[in-house]
Amino acid sequence: MLQSLDVIVLSKLKYGDNDLIFKCYSKQKGLVSFFAKNILKRKKGNVRVSLFQPLGLLTIESSLRPNQNLHNVREVKINKVYHSLNTNIYKGAIAMFLSEVLTSTLKEEEPNAQLFEYLETSFQWLDHDNDFSNFHLLFLLNFTKYLGFYPKFSQHKLPYFNLSSGTFSDVKYDNYTINGKDLTVLYALKGTNFDTVKTIKLNSNQRHSFLSMLLLYFELHLGDFKQPKSLEVLNKVFS
Template sequence: MIEKTRGIFLHAVKYSETSLIASIYTEHYGRQSFIINGVHGKNSTVRAAVFQPLYLLDLEIYYKAGREIHRIKNARITYPYSTIPFDIRKSTQVLFLAEVLYKCLREEETNIELFDFLYHSLTLLDLTEAGISNFHIWFLFKLTRFLGFSPSREDAERCNFFDLQTARFVSHEPLHSQFTDKHLTVLFTRLFTIDSSSIENLDYTQHERRLVLEKLLEFYHIHLGNLGEFKSLEVLKEVLK
């Protein structure tokens, strides 16, 4: 049956000389895999150019519940980015976030709230100029709510440490090593006060940004299992100096 849905492109692997298998996070069916035949062929109705990291798409798909791989009848860009492809700070963050989402988004179930968060966050990045060097930090922090391990804000103002294992602020150093120290805890708590309209107020320095990102990724590894190495991370650090 042919269905229509919006989607966010995550990743693709080459299937043959002219075909791809793409991972796309869809509005109505969660994360799904699609085979796109002849995408590099001259007569293809679906062009490879639309399958770029975190591009926002309108899809017509041949979908059948229970199948591991579906097919795409047609795909077009629903919101053409005006700045992300041309701003290396933005495009590098999008490349990194696409890698994170590819590893983290595993559910083949509808989650409209999560889809809307992803969609609106990406359009926000495209339209925003001030404070964009810390956008990925804000995004990863907000994403934890949808992934099921959002930090508890309770006691954040009066505690000096954040326990990454329990996702709670504590008054004494935990007996393990997976926590933020006093300085990092102050930086971390600032994320609670930042929403999509105030990202420019998140003015971490380069050094602070690296410290917070390191702990956020450790937080992800603890609660989602070993996600492996993020290949785009070093490029991200180099660009956002």
């Protein structure tokens, strides 16, 4: 029996000469992987490789079978149309980077409607807005809420933040305790949204430093997290 899933495209992997495997995060089933046979041969039809862009918002019809890791794709439709995410070089770099982060972090084959909504609305905001240089910083910080290690902000600003524990303190405990400019940015991002994060003025060095700190934070709390290969491209684009 065919099922219709709303999905966000995370990654694709070539299998053989003409086939692809797509990993997606779905609203109804959580993490799902699809197998598209002979898709690299097709230029027309209901299932084309051009539909599977990084962070693409699609509706996929598939016959999902229990105890199967890969599911055949029967039909693909664009759920939400992106106007600039796949054509703007800066937004494309962010999309490629975040798709790698999501591929590395999303493991659960269980639905999470709130997480799916956060991802969907975030990427639609990125597609439509023109002032997005801090988008990925706020996105990753807020993403930690769904991963279970959002920083434990206290009522008063404390001078240190410990990456290992996710807590703030008035003393430096170890080499994973930060202060200075990265801490200032962390406090600035607290409570902001995508419409107001543009008011935080950062130069490229500050942005790169804070991003490196965030990725280390992910590594410390997710044992199998890998540094995205597209990080270098992202840093060059925003240098």
